[in-house]
Amino acid sequence: MSPRQKKATPAPAKTAPRPRAVPPLVARDPAAPDYSRTPLDQIPLTGLPPRALIAPNFRMYELTKSDLAARLGIDNAFASEAELRAAIHLARNVLQPIRDAFGSFSPNSVYRGQRLERALKNKPASWLSTSQHAKGEACDIEIVGKPTLELAAWAKANLADFDQIICECYDPAKGPNSGWVHISLKPPGAGSNRQQCLSYVRDAASGRLVYVNGLSAMA
Template sequence: MTDRTLDALDQISLADLDPMDLIAPNFRVYELTASEIASRLRVDNRFPGDRELRAAVNLARRVLQPIRNEFGRLSPNSVFRSQALECVLKNKPPGWLSTSQHTEGCACDIEIPGMSTLALAQWAAEFLPDYDQIICECFDPGAGPNSGWVHISLKAPGQGSNRKQLLTYLRDLQSGAMVYVQGLRGSVT
């Protein structure tokens, strides 16, 4: 186990990294690829290269660590997801390519037990200095304030400007379909 928290992103490489290495004050490398589904189904969810690893380390340092600093211990539901894991999760055939920012190491899904999903998304929008998207996903006020999760993405250095986009992905009560709506809110209207 090595403390890599002060290493520049371009100094971090899969070739010399241990899963237990610290890459942020409270995050280890293995937390960035942890997936219960991948483990249970024996799907390879390792980083394919340094680019994805460095993007995920950047996300851990600039998104996950500030959230952990504010709210205490949390483990992300998902950070990096391999193309193979995306195929399984989205019920797609092998060879299909996902465009999810998770496959680039640039996104995480989080929830904090006992905290409203909508409140967590609103906190992130107000207090994170930079982000590409914050999406309050699968939030259903009728199922309780902790339903769903918050998706937060951050483009890796050199990948362009972050959009600072706020969205909610929820069920439209009239049509029954899941829809994206602008802003962070508890209903389509």
């Protein structure tokens, strides 16, 4: 073989291209219909399944869940569509903005029917609660790692509207995350919101829990 000649190198064998993986079809979950962007007056309020999305990051069951109701066997379902509409309005305009700002959480409490209110507050069967929770207009929330007083102040400064913000049972001696924040919002047609800020804290002189104006730690 001439030194100028080179042995031909055989071309690599061509391999057939791999077929592209086709993702499996995911069946739509009939238990979780998405009404998160449906106008409130167009949501079928009767028969909504527990996992139905009623706001981008909140589901129907989160509006009525209660550990106390579960322990005592109390049915905490909405008494009427009025309470349900109010709670969905609250979820979209209070819970969702807080979720957008601080990440995933589930409210401690939203709707509390009269039976649950009586059990919670140790009241007789004839007693009727006037709490906004019983109307679906209020929620109690905590955010992991966000001091309670700071969360209340953030809500005051950033929510588009609110009826009341109450910093409840906050005691700095027990840590910055003690207590919780109560926020209420009236639904459309229920009148104007008061935009009132209060604290439910222990009075230093009497030792009793009292309501005081403003967001603070001690009375």
